[in-house]
Amino acid sequence: xxxxxxxxxxxxxxxxxxxxxxxxxxxxAKAAAEEEGRRRRSLPTLLRGFRDILPDEQGKWNLLRDTxxxxxxxxxxxxxxxxxxxKTDLFTRTIGKQSDIIQKEMYVFEDQAGDKVALRPEGTASxxxxxxxxxxxxxxxxxxxxxxxxxxxxxxxxxGRYRQFYQVGFEMIGSNEAxxxxxxxxxxxxxxKDIGIPITVQINSIGTxxxxxxxxxxxxxxxxxxxxxxxEDDKRRLQKNPLRILDSKDPVVLELLTGAPQIVDWLDExxxxxxxxxxxxxxxxEVPYALNPYLVRGxxxxxxxxxxxxxxxxxxxxxxxxxxxxxxxxxLLELLGGRPTPACGFAMGLERIVRSMAERNIDxxxxxxxxxxxxxxxxxARRVGLRxxxxxxxxxxxxxxxxxKNSLKAQLEVANKLGVSYTLILGQxxxxxxxxxxxDMDSGAQEIVDIKKVTSILQRKLEQSEGVNPxxxxxxxxQKQGTGITIE
RNA sequence: GUGCCUAUAGCAUAAUGGUUAGUGCGCCGGGUUGUGGUCCCGGUAAUGAGAGUUCGAUUCUCUCUAGGCACCCCA
Numbered sequence: 001x002x003x004x005x006x007x008x009x010x011x012x013x014x015x016x017x018x019x020x021x022x023x024x025x026x027x028x029a030k031a032a033a034e035e036e037g038r039r040r041r042s043l044p045t046l047l048r049g050f051r052d053i054l055p056d057e058q059g060k061w062n063l064l065r066d067t068x069x070x071x072x073x074x075x076x077x078x079x080x081x082x083x084x085x086x087k088t089d090l091f092t093r094t095i096g097k098q099s100d101i102i103q104k105e106m107y108v109f110e111d112q113a114g115d116k117v118a119l120r121p122e123g124t125a126s127x128x129x130x131x132x133x134x135x136x137x138x139x140x141x142x143x144x145x146x147x148x149x150x151x152x153x154x155x156x157x158x159x160g161r162y163r164q165f166y167q168v169g170f171e172m173i174g175s176n177e178a179x180x181x182x183x184x185x186x187x188x189x190x191x192x193k194d195i196g197i198p199i200t201v202q203i204n205s206i207g208t209x210x211x212x213x214x215x216x217x218x219x220x221x222x223x224x225x226x227x228x229x230x231x232e233d234d235k236r237r238l239q240k241n242p243l244r245i246l247d248s249k250d251p252v253v254l255e256l257l258t259g260a261p262q263i264v265d266w267l268d269e270x271x272x273x274x275x276x277x278x279x280x281x282x283x284x285x286e287v288p289y290a291l292n293p294y295l296v297r298g299x300x301x302x303x304x305x306x307x308x309x310x311x312x313x314x315x316x317x318x319x320x321x322x323x324x325x326x327x328x329x330x331x332l333l334e335l336l337g338g339r340p341t342p343a344c345g346f347a348m349g350l351e352r353i354v355r356s357m358a359e360r361n362i363d364x365x366x367x368x369x370x371x372x373x374x375x376x377x378x379x380x381a382r383r384v385g386l387r388x389x390x391x392x393x394x395x396x397x398x399x400x401x402x403x404x405k406n407s408l409k410a411q412l413e414v415a416n417k418l419g420v421s422y423t424l425i426l427g428q429x430x431x432x433x434x435x436x437x438x439x440d441m442d443s444g445a446q447e448i449v450d451i452k453k454v455t456s457i458l459q460r461k462l463e464q465s466e467g468v469n470p471x472x473x474x475x476x477x478x479q480k481q482g483t484g485i486t487i488e
Numbered sequence: 489g490u491g492c493c494u495a496u497a498g499c500a501u502a503a504u505g506g507u508u509a510g511u512g513c514g515c516c517g518g519g520u521u522g523u524g525g526u527c528c529c530g531g532u533a534a535u536g537a538g539a540g541u542u543c544g545a546u547u548c549u550c551u552c553u554a555g556g557c558a559c560c561c562c563a
Contacts, residue, residue: 041537048554100561104489122563151563156489159556160563167563233560249559298562308563324563349563377522410517412524427522441524 049155049163060357063364064195064350068148068168071191075183077144077170082126084150088118094125094332096300098240105153119152122299123169124329124345125336131173132338141174142343148350160352169326171345173333178274180344181305181328182281188309188324188346189287195353196362198312199323201282201289205275205304206243206296207267209331215266216242222260229256246294262293271304278305297327301335304328309348311356323356324348370400371462373415375408377427384431384451388424391455397462399424415441421465424454 046052053061072079088108095101107119120126127145130136136143148168155161170187172180185201192199206212220242227235229252237244245253246260267275282289289307297306306327313321326346333341357363372392376385385401392399402414408425415423425437425446436451438458449457 045554100489105561153562155561157555158558161561162563165563236560244561322563347563352563375523408522409520409524414524416524423524425523429522437523439523444523446523 047163049157051162051164057354059364060354060362061350063362064353064357065148067194068146068191071187071194072146072170075144075187077146080127080130080145080147082120082123082130082147082149084120084152085117086120086126086129088116090125090129090336091118091121094128094299094301094335095122099298099300101153101298105155107152107154121153122151123147123149123167123347124171124299124301124332127169127171127345128173128329128332128336128338128343131341132333132336137174137339137341142172142180143174144170144172146170160349160355162351166350167347168350169345169347171343173343173345174341175344176274176330176342178277179281181274181278182285184326184344184346185278185282185289185307186285186287188326188348189285191348192309192323192353195357196360197323197353197356199288199309200312201287201307202292202295202310203279203282203289203305203307204263204292204295205267205271206263206302206306206327207271208303211266211268211271212243212263215261215263218261218266219243219245223256226256243296244298246296257294264293274304297325301329301332302327303330305344307346309346323352370398370418371421371465372397372399372458373411373418373420373423374399374401375411375415375423375425376401377406377408377425378431380428380431381426385426388426388451388454392458395455395459397455397458422458422461424458426451 088106091106092102097103101121106121109117111117127147130145131143146169149166150164151167152164154163157163170184172184185203189199189201207215220238223230223238223242223245227238230238231250231252234245234248234250234253237248246257248254248257264272264275279289279291295306295308297308304327306325308325309323311321311323324347326344328342328344330340330342333339333343374385374388374392376382389399400415400418400420402411405411405414408427412423421441423439423441425439430436430448430451434451435448436454437446437448438454438461439446
């Protein structure tokens with residue numbers, strides 16, 4: 001019985017060998033696919049709306065930050081560094097409970113002590129808080145501050161919109177003069193102009209809370225008869241925040257708006273005079289602006305002047321074309337419990353500016369690459385190399401190397417890619433002789449020199465080839481770009 | 489948060505309801521045991537995830553995820 005069965009089995013196995021093998025292969029393939037799926041699922045991923053700013057982009061960021069700092073210095077603004085985490089309360093009190101920022105975009109949580117905290121969605125509230133906390137009302141007014149750092153809003157990501165994004169902001173606290181509003185706008189325009197982005201300032205005045213209240217009644221009354229024609233969004237706006245209906249994109253509303261009351265007609269005399277002065281200053285400073293009666297801002301604390309910085313379009317308009325915005329916020333300090341203190345400020349989104357720089361091919365001048373590469377063979381050479389590097393650093397000769405590569409061939413390949421003029425070669429033999437090889441990378445000619453004299457010889461060679469002192473003070477680590485001057 | 493579009497190696501791309509998913513760039517190595525560029529050879533690495541339809545799915549369907557666009561809103 002057993003033999004027979006064995007025969008059958010053998011027979012079967014034989015007949016179905018190929019099929020069986022195929023099935024096995026398939027099983028293996030499936031298992032491998034599942035394994036791959038597991039591996040992929042376990043890979044770390046970025047949080048939605050968060051991003052890495054890679055070395056390739058750093059040149060633009062550095063150029064932008066350097067420009068910002070230069071303009072800030074020129075207008076004698078002082079830098080302030082503010083915490084990323086604040087009490088939730090700070091923002092809910094200032095930005096406005098109705099705003100989307102508070103309603104759905106703010107990252108809020110309780111910390112270990114049970115304090116309700118929030119990742120800052122903007123910077124102005126923190127600046128105002130700092131002004132109060134540190135008694136800055138005792139400083140000469142207006143206090144001029146600027147900040148730069150990441151902000152957080154849980155919005156749906158889009159091009160030029162991220163959940164963590166960088167803002168630079170300028171605030172002038174303690175003066176209600178129109179020149180303050182104007183100077184901030186001039187400054188914003190200056191930064192973007194220096195970068196190379198043409199803009200037009202969209203500007204409007206929303207007056208004091210009092211005249212705004214009257215205007216809102218009027219505006220609501222105007223739209224009431226047309227209520228049925230409005231879409232859901234606009235109905236909601238009319239109820240919750242009527243001012244917002246002014247920047248509706250619905251054609252029906254746009255049509256209706258032409259006949260709607262405009263806020264400028266409801267401004268009191270003081271507000272009107274203030275606004276006129278701001279515009280006169282802008283004329284004087286030759287900042288291109290456009291009166292925009294429909295411009296309103298999302299944050300509750302604004303009064304009087306409001307403005308946005310719109311990139312001049314070349315037809316290919318993008319939704320996120322506002323590079324920044326701001327305005328006067330005379331009530332904010334008092335709202336936080338400070339003395340009544342007039343103030344004005346604006347913020348710009350760095351990602352949007354960098355994006356525009358990319359579209360316009362705006363880049364920092366390429367950093368002169370290292371002119372010298374140092375190839376080391378073996379540990380003895382590496383030991384000597386450590387000392388030599390110190391010498392080069394003191395002589396301000398930027399020297400590149402390929403840490404971690406062993407063969408001379410591989411090191412020369414890197415030297416070639418970096419485009420250096422000279423490669424220093426230090427091997428066992430040279431270490432013993434107290435010499436080093438200098439290879440001219442263009443001609444391929446090599447000379448053996450006393451290692452003690454290599455620094456001075458190199459210096460002479462580099463000066464000859466450049467005429468001027470070509471040596472930047474930049475570190476060798478990043479060969480690609482960057483200005484070396486870096487803030488933030 | 490709502491609607492629409494998209495998803496192939498690190499990047500750029502090709503192709504397909506059916507054997508091993510092709511190419512270029514990059515990266516690594518060899519041709520050259522201590523000598524770069526050009527060239528030649530080799531290697532590396534991908535159908536975003538899950539489920540369904542099917543004998544068979546990277547391709548068709550659904551869900552999820554991510555990105556883009558428009559809206560909401562905003563920088």
